[in-house]
Amino acid sequence: MTYAPVTLSDLANFVPQAASLTSQPRGWTVANLNTNFIAGASTHVVGGSLFGRSAEVRFTPHAYDWNYGDGGTQTTSVAGARWDTLGMREFSPTSTSHVYGSEGSFTTSVAVRYGAEYRVGGGAWIPVSGEVSSAATTTVVIVQNADTVLAARDCTAGRTAPGC
Template sequence: MARLATVASCRSQPKPPAVTPSSYNPITLQDLANFLPQQASLASQPRGWTVVNLDTNFIAGASTHVVGGSLFGRSAEVRFTPHAYDWNYGDGSTNSSAVPGARWDVLGVREFSPTATSHVYRQEGSFTTTVIVRYGAEYRIAGGAWIPVSGEVSSAATAVVTTVKSADTVLAARDCSNARGSQTCP
């Protein structure tokens, strides 16, 4: 009987299970607080000015990107993917969109056409437009598989100031570029 106990104690002990991210509690956005998304940019068409009652086109420059660092003492990466854009046009109007916007020529539309991110100012003034980009996050440790994290991370883009002026249109019977000073050309 003593011999049986000795044989049992000589058997190799099973290895402890490998530690993987899935064996931890889920990673949260708070765990990723040291990983910050890149600041987005903001542009407008026309650039810096517009006309009352015409569409002004706004475009957020944000893309999927990876930020490296350390998570729980191990080499890690966080991938940020833009999911939504929260616009504040500076005149009390806001909008949320799933797209960052694009230039009129890229969209294949005429200048001052409405877009998913455009805005019409109803009065003259100087308005500061901002956009907050909401990113989804995924992480990986030591080059492993990407694991999604619940929730979103928000990052404000640079602001754009737009001067809004009124404009009058004049109909002319002919091309005024060569006939300035005549009765039908200002």
């Protein structure tokens, strides 16, 4: 007996976990400098029932569709990472960063596209054609202008130097 392949619509009752979204700096940034964004999404398994049998669906992130709230968008294959994890200085460009050109309050979002595999009764994983998209929570970024100041000495050691 031959069965039709399982499709994404057959797996509609299996929903991927919502991803999280954070930014660096958190909640604010400086106009014309890089703001780093990180999606919290990982491979995970959701249990349930498929055709009356115990089944599991494994969701694996494949792509991230970023909307930066100012008209800027991009798609990446990575979730992003913290600057310190990447060994980078703050405001360095990353694969998920964005530069805001003006002041304002911007609501950013990311949709994670997952590939899906299923298994019934603990059997082998079977891939399913297509992707499932899941929106993460949004985050608001306040963008402000900043002026730099030159100081005669290190201002962290003492505030007596000119410019501190």
